[in-house]
Every structure is written in C-alpha cells, then in structure tokens.
Amino acid sequence: MSRLVECVPNVSEGRRGDVIDRMADAIRGVDGVRLLDRTSDIDHNRSVFTYAGEPEPVMQATHALVDLAFDEVDMRTHKGEHPRLGAVDVVPFVPLAGVTMDECVALAHRFGREVAARHDVPVYFYAKAAMRPERVRLPDIRQPQYEGLGALIDTTHAPDLGPRRVHPSAGAIVVGARPFLIAFNIELASTDLRLAQRIAKEIRESSGGLPAIQAKGFMLTDPPRAQVSMNLLDFTQTSLARVWREVESRANAAGVEVKRGELIGLIPLDAALQVAAEALRLEGFTRDRVIETHFLE
Amino acid sequence: MSRLVECVPNVSEGRRGDVIDRMADAIRGVDGVRLLDRTSDIDHNRSVFTYAGEPEPVMQATHALVDLAFDEVDMRTHKGEHPRLGAVDVVPFVPLAGVTMDECVALAHRFGREVAARHDVPVYFYAKAAMRPERVRLPDIRQPQYEGLGALIDTTHAPDLGPRRVHPSAGAIVVGARPFLIAFNIELASTDLRLAQRIAKEIRESSGGLPAIQAKGFMLTDPPRAQVSMNLLDFTQTSLARVWREVESRANAAGVEVKRGELIGLIPLDAALQVAAEALRLEGFTRDRVIETHFLE
Numbered sequence: 001m002s003r004l005v006e007c008v009p010n011v012s013e014g015r016r017g018d019v020i021d022r023m024a025d026a027i028r029g030v031d032g033v034r035l036l037d038r039t040s041d042i043d044h045n046r047s048v049f050t051y052a053g054e055p056e057p058v059m060q061a062t063h064a065l066v067d068l069a070f071d072e073v074d075m076r077t078h079k080g081e082h083p084r085l086g087a088v089d090v091v092p093f094v095p096l097a098g099v100t101m102d103e104c105v106a107l108a109h110r111f112g113r114e115v116a117a118r119h120d121v122p123v124y125f126y127a128k129a130a131m132r133p134e135r136v137r138l139p140d141i142r143q144p145q146y147e148g149l150g151a152l153i154d155t156t157h158a159p160d161l162g163p164r165r166v167h168p169s170a171g172a173i174v175v176g177a178r179p180f181l182i183a184f185n186i187e188l189a190s191t192d193l194r195l196a197q198r199i200a201k202e203i204r205e206s207s208g209g210l211p212a213i214q215a216k217g218f219m220l221t222d223p224p225r226a227q228v229s230m231n232l233l234d235f236t237q238t239s240l241a242r243v244w245r246e247v248e249s250r251a252n253a254a255g256v257e258v259k260r261g262e263l264i265g266l267i268p269l270d271a272a273l274q275v276a277a278e279a280l281r282l283e284g285f286t287r288d289r290v291i292e293t294h295f296l297e
Numbered sequence: 298m299s300r301l302v303e304c305v306p307n308v309s310e311g312r313r314g315d316v317i318d319r320m321a322d323a324i325r326g327v328d329g330v331r332l333l334d335r336t337s338d339i340d341h342n343r344s345v346f347t348y349a350g351e352p353e354p355v356m357q358a359t360h361a362l363v364d365l366a367f368d369e370v371d372m373r374t375h376k377g378e379h380p381r382l383g384a385v386d387v388v389p390f391v392p393l394a395g396v397t398m399d400e401c402v403a404l405a406h407r408f409g410r411e412v413a414a415r416h417d418v419p420v421y422f423y424a425k426a427a428m429r430p431e432r433v434r435l436p437d438i439r440q441p442q443y444e445g446l447g448a449l450i451d452t453t454h455a456p457d458l459g460p461r462r463v464h465p466s467a468g469a470i471v472v473g474a475r476p477f478l479i480a481f482n483i484e485l486a487s488t489d490l491r492l493a494q495r496i497a498k499e500i501r502e503s504s505g506g507l508p509a510i511q512a513k514g515f516m517l518t519d520p521p522r523a524q525v526s527m528n529l530l531d532f533t534q535t536s537l538a539r540v541w542r543e544v545e546s547r548a549n550a551a552g553v554e555v556k557r558g559e560l561i562g563l564i565p566l567d568a569a570l571q572v573a574a575e576a577l578r579l580e581g582f583t584r585d586r587v588i589e590t591h592f593l594e
Contacts, residue, residue, distance in 0.1 A: 002592055034591045052588060096588060184577075244577055261577035269566075269589040275573035280481075280541055280558035291349060291393060292566040294331045295299055297592045 002296040004096035005104060006036075006052040006180065007062050010089045011069050012078050012171075014040040014047050019072050024049065026064040032057035032297070036266055045080030046089070050265075052096055055107055062091060062111060063118075066173075070119055075146045075171040083142045085124075085149060086171030090138060092127065093177045096268050097287070104177035105129045112161050112175040121167040122159035127176035131160050138174065146171045179212075179234040182271060183264035186247045188226045189257040193219045196226035199250045203230075203243070210246065212237040225259070235271045241278040269293070299593045301393035302401060303333075303349040303477065304359050307386045308366050309375050309468075311337040311344050316369050321346065323361040329354035329594070333563055342377030343386070347562075349393055352404055359388060359408060360415075363470070367416055372443045372468040380439045382421075382446060383468030387435060389424065390474045393565050394584070401474035402426045409458050409472040418464040419456035424473035428457050435471065443468040476509075476531040479568060480561035483544045485523045486554040490516045493523035496547045500527075500540070507543065509534040522556070532568045538575040566590070 013019055020040055027049055028035050037050040051061060066088050073087035091111065093104040108129035116123045130136045144152050150166045158164055159172065166172060188196055197217030201207050204215040212234040218227045228247050232238060240261075248258045269287055277285040287293045310316055317337055324346055325332050334347040348358060363385050370384035388408065390401040405426035413420045427433045441449050447463045455461055456469065463469060485493055494514030498504050501512040509531035515524045525544050529535060537558075545555045566584055574582040584590045 002589075004589065004592065006588070036588065036591060052592075240573075240577060258578070261579050263577075263579060263582065263586065266586055266588045269587050272573045272587055273569055275576050276537075276569045279572050279576040280537060280560075281556070282558050282560060285560065289560065289563055290566050290569055291303070291333065291563045292299075292301070292590070292593060294333060295301065295349075295594050296589060297594055 003054055003098040004052050005055045005058045005099050005107065006050065006094040006096050007058050007091065008048060008050050008094065009062060009065055009091045010084075011047045011049070011065070011073070012045065012075065012080065012084050012087050012089055013069065013073050014045040014080065015042055016072075020047050022072075023047065023065055023068055026068050027051050027061045030057050030061040030064060033061045041082075043080070044082035045078065046082050046084070055099065055103070058093075059107065059111060063114070066091075066115060066119070070121075070170045074169045076169065078146070083139070083145055084171075085142055085146055086121070086167070086173050087169065088173050089142075090126070090174045090176070092175075093129075094180050095177075096180065097270065101128055101177060101179065108175045108177045112173075115173060115175070116162035119167065119170065121162055121170050122153065122164070122172040123161040124172060124174045125160045125176055126174050127178040129176040135160075138176075141174055179236070180268055180271070182232040182235055182240065182267055183230070184232060184240060184243065185227050185229045185262040185264070186244065187220070187259040187262065188228070188251055189259040190226050190251075191219070191224045192254075192256065193217060193226050195251070195254050195256060196228050199247055200228050200230075202250060203228075203246050210238045210242065213243065235268075235274065239274045239278065240271060241275045300351055300395035301349050302352050302355045302396050302404065303347065303391040303393050304355050304388065305345060305347050305391065306359060306362055306388045307381075308344045308346070308362070308370070309342065309372065309377065309381050309384050309386055310366065310370050311342040311377065312339055313369075317344050319369075320344065320362055320365055323365050324348050324358045327354050327358040327361060330358045338379075340377070341379035342375065343379050343381070352396065352400070355390075356404065356408060360411070363388075363412060363416070367418075367467045371466045373466065375443070380436070380442055381468075382439055382441075382443055383418070383464070383470050384466065385470050386439075387423070387471045387473070389472075390426075391477050392474075393477065394567065398425055398474060398476065405472045405474045409470075412470060412472070413459035416464065416467065418459055418467050419450065419461070419469040420458040421454075421469060421471045422457045422473055423471050424475040426473040432457075435473075438471055476533070477565055477568070479529040479532055479537065479564055480527070481529060481537060481540065482524050482526045482559040482561070483541065484517070484556040484559065485525070485548055486556040487523050487548075488516070488521045489551075489553065490514060490523050492548070492551050492553060493525050496544055497525050497527075499547060500525075500543050507535045507539065510540065532565075532571065536571045536575065537568060538572045
C-alpha cells in the first residue's frame with residue numbers, strides 16, 4: 001500500500017499566468033505525483049500548490065518547483081499584500097497515509113539541506129521541523145519580511161542552514177512539517193451570530209476548548225444564517241465527528257438545529273473513516289477494511 | 298480513476314488444501330486482480346474466493362479459476378452439506394466503483410457465453426442477470442442439486458445457455474450480477490433477546506421494514522448480550538447510517554443503549570463515505586473529495 005506525503009508550497013508569484021502554469025507543469029511532470037489543487041491570488045501575488053505522492057517523487061517535484069521559482073521570481077521587484085520572505089516562501093510536508101510525522105520532519109530537514117546546498121539560500125525550519133522554540137510559528141519567522149531580513153540575519157534571524165546572507169533574488173525559504181489541516185464549517189439553522197460566536201469561543205483551543213481546533217463565528221448572507229467556521233489542525237487529536245457533536249449539542253441546548261456541514265477542499269481517507277467508525281461505534285475499523293485501499297498505487 | 302468489479306465464485310472443493318491454494322494462485326496470477334478473501338469449509342466441502350479489479354482482469358481470473366476447478370473437481374464423487382449444482386457452483390459479479398449494475402449484468406452474460414462455449418456446460422443466469430423471473434433467487438435454481446438436475450434439464454431447468462445435458466464432472470454453473478452485500482451487526486447493551494428479535498423484525502424488508510435489509514435477533518455469549526445481525530443487500534437503497542439510526546432509536550425507546558457496531562469483512566469506500574456524509578450532513582461529498590482516490594491504480 002502506498003505511503004503518501006502531501007506538500008503545499010507557497011510561491012511568491014500570483015499574477016503571471018504562464019509562469020504559474022509552468023510551475024504546475026513542473027510538479028505534474030514528476031511520475032507518481034498528483035497535483036490536487038492550485039490557487040493564485042493577484043492581490044497577494046502568491047500561489048499555493050497542493051500535491052501528493054510517495055516521499056521521493058514529492059521531494060523531486062518540490063525541487064523542480066523551487067528551481068523554476070528561483071529562476072522566475074525576483075524578490076527585489078516583488079510586491080504583494082501577504083507577508084513573505086522569499087520566492088518560495090514556505091514548504092510544508094504533511095503526512096497523509098503510511099508515513100509518520102517524524103518521517104515528514106526528516107524529509108523537511110533533508111529538503112532544507114539540499115536546497116541550501118543547491119541554491120546557496122538561507123533556510124529556516126518551522127512547525128514540527130523547528131529547531132528552536134521561537135521558530136514553531138510561521139508568523140514569527142516571517143515577521144521582518146524579505147525587505148527587513150538582511151538587518152536581522154546575523155542576530156535574531158540567523159538561518160538554521162545556509163549562508164547568513166539573504167539571497168538577492170530568492171530571499172530565504174521556510175521549510176517544515178505539520179499535520180493535515182481540515183477546514184470545516186457548520187451552518188446553524190439560525191441567524192443568531194452571537195450564538196455562533198459563543199460556540200466558536202467555547203470549542204477553540206485558544207480559549208480552553210478542544211485540542212488543535214481554531215474556530216470563529218460568521219454571518220453568511222443570501223439567505224442570512226450563522227456559521228461556525230473551523231480549522232482542525234490535527235484530526236488525530238480532535239476528529240470531525242467530535243467537532244460536530246460539540247457544536248450540535250451547544251446549538252441544540254440553545255434551541256437551534258444544525259443545518260449542514262461543509263468541508264473545504266480534499267480530506268485524507270483516515271479523517272473520513274474516523275467519522276464512519278465513530279458513527280457506527282466500530283472497533284478496529286482501519287483503512288485496510290476498505291476495498292479500494294488494496295488498489296492504491 | 299479505476300473501475301472496480303468484485304467477483305465471489307463459490308467452488309465445490311473445501312478439503313484439498315493444495316488444490317484450493319492453486320485456485321487462489323490462479324486468481325492472484327492475473328495482473329491487476331487482488332484476492333481480498335478466501336474461506337473454505339470442510340463440512341460444506343466448498344470454498345469462496347473474493348477478488349476485485351478492473352473488469353477485464355477479473356474476467357480473466359475467473360476463467361483461470363473455472364479452468365482449474367473443472368480439471369480438479371469431479372461432481373460424481375463430490376459430497377458436502379451445502380446445496381450445489383456444479384464444480385463452480387455460482388459466479389456473482391458485483392459493481393464496486395465506477396461500474397454500473399448494467400455493466401455487471403453484461404459481464405455476467407458475456408462470461409456465461411464464454412464458459413458455455415469453452416467447456417460445453419449448461420449455464421443459468423441469476424439475480425440481476427436472470428433471464429426469467431423464476432431464476433432471480435439462487436435457491437430456486439439450485440433446488441434439484443447436481444444429482445437431480447439431469448431429470449429436470451429438459452423441462453423446468455432448461456439452461457439459459459449451453460447444452461441441455463449435465464456436464465458429467467462439472468455439473469452446471471450459475472452466473473449472475475448482484476449489489477455488494479454488507480454484513481453488519483449491532484450489539485445491544487442488554488441481554489434482552491426478544492428486544493433484538495423485535496427490532497430485527499421491524500426493520501427487515503420481509504416484514505415491511507427497510508428496503509434491501511435482512512435482519513435477525515441473536516444472543517451472544519461470554520458475556521451474554523443481545524445482537525441485531527443484518528445483511529444490507531444494497532447499501533445504495535438503505536445505508537449503514539440509516540440502519541444504525543433505526544436500530545438505535547428502537548433500542549433507546551425500550552430504554553436500552555446500543556453498544557457497538559461490527560462490520561464483517563471488507564466494505565466499499567462509498568459505503569463508508571455515505572456514513573461520514575450523513576453524520577456531518579455534507580452535501581455533494583463524493584469519493585473524489587478523498588485524497589487517496591486520486592491514487593487508485
């Protein structure tokens with residue numbers, strides 16, 4: 001059965017369609033890699049590529065993308081609203097199936113070493129691959145941005161690998177490993193925004209709620225209805241089923257029904273099977289009990 | 298993405314381990330076919346092979362199995378408790394993914410034609426592939442058994458294809474198409490066998506309950522607890538989630554909790570995703586939203 005890793009590089013180019021197309025082609029050109037999603041934002045002047053495959057082809061595709069981006073993007077002339085340090089701003093490796101987080105950390109470290117050697121660029125490690133506690137959070141690393149990095153690179157922002165010198169055209173690169181992030185929204189059969197906000201506050205980790213959950217209450221329009229919008233930062237800590245139950249019970253206690261769930265983008269099979277296993281109270285319901293998993297590449 | 302068909306032939310040999318091993322090898326020997334399960338019963342003197350793959354490799358594997366079984370099994374000396382007509386007693390084709398029931402009916406009819414021509418054996422079509430209403434149910438076709446078939450083959454049991462003459466060593470073969478069958482049990486937190494039997498009676502199709510559901514109440518031992526044991530004959534008609542809800546609400550109404558669910562064997566991805574989609578009230582949650590489906594062979 002396959003071992004699957006996802007990689008979600010953010011590249012500082014969101015305007016030149018032909019260049020972005022060639023970046024997508026460079027990823028797709030590697031055998032065994034599937035490009036699952038690509039989004040570009042003109043205001044941010046930034047593109048995000050989501051692809052997956054066995055670890056080695058994913059490494060190869062990521063090198064191909066970095067090679068092309070370093071040829072095409074010049075940070076000296078780059079403008080965009082989103083904070084960034086370099087031409088390839090951040091490269092997270094994400095375990096999907098049959099691969100541990102430790103293996104993804106090892107992949108990130110290896111990729112960082114290879115990129116530093118190949119392009120003579122400063123490398124920072126973040127999230128699970130961070131080498132110092134103050135580099136776990138991406139915004140902390142990215143705070144000076146490309147323009148301010150040179151002034152700090154000898155002191156607070158000394159790179160984990162590579163030269164203590166900003167690469168003139170490519171800036172710096174942040175490489176890491178993190179769990180799969182699931183964006184999941186629950187719509188309430190109500191226009192009570194305050195209820196959605198209260199539920200969000202009660203369930204999010206930052207105010208003492210569920211582990212690895214970010215949540216916010218929103219008002220949707222046309223028709224107006226309240227929504228609890230969530231990120232599951234690690235579905236092995238808090239599952240979709242758990243989040244559903246916690247939101248539903250709080251809504252019901254306020255006399256409000258939950259209307260529907262909404263998943264943004266793709267999710268890993270294990271996250272879906274977890275929901276089925278919990279709904280049917282199945283013990284030992286692992287992915288090999290699903291026929292199709294025996295036909296994975 | 299792959300198109301997957303399952304085939305579950307029942308062969309009249311359950312005692313000679315070396316012969317059964319060679320049958321399994323014949324199936325596994327076909328590129329693109331996965332043998333998912335094999336079970337043999339000494340008293341029944343019968344083996345069941347479960348395998349899947351794209352339609353063409355599955356056809357090829359089934360021919361390889363029939364060729365070997367026809368060489369090895371002699372119905373003139375076969376004894377066993379389970380009713381049977383021939384060396385390869387029944388060959389059902391089952392749509393798993395990306396394949397319709399109509400396509401499986403066409404596969405069954407083609408396979409029947411090919412087997413009749415290749416082995417000069419009488420062929421009966423059953424279930425969705427039946428050509429006459431009285432041949433939908435397998436027990437009706439199999440009723441005379443191998444020993445009694447010769448007396449009826451010119452009248453009520455004229456084959457749908459092939460000679461009106463029982464094959465001396467191989468008997469006859471029944472070929473068909475049917476939906477995937479899911480065996481699913483729900484354990485009650487109770488020793489009330491009558492409650493399990495009442496719930497089973499209320500939900501099974503034969504007493505006016507849910508479509509395509511068979512159900513029976515059982516008593517399990519060590520520790521004693523009551524169980525509702527079900528077959529879902531077509532999960533697109535009645536889902537696992539629906540069955541769970543119907544059993545749970547009836548148990549709860551009697552003051553009894555449901556303890557756990559138990560799935561026997563493997564299930565198709567779509568059956569699991571259906572449960573997740575229902576639990577999270579997701580609209581349009583199709584299999585392509587699961588990352589791994591993009592890596593199917």
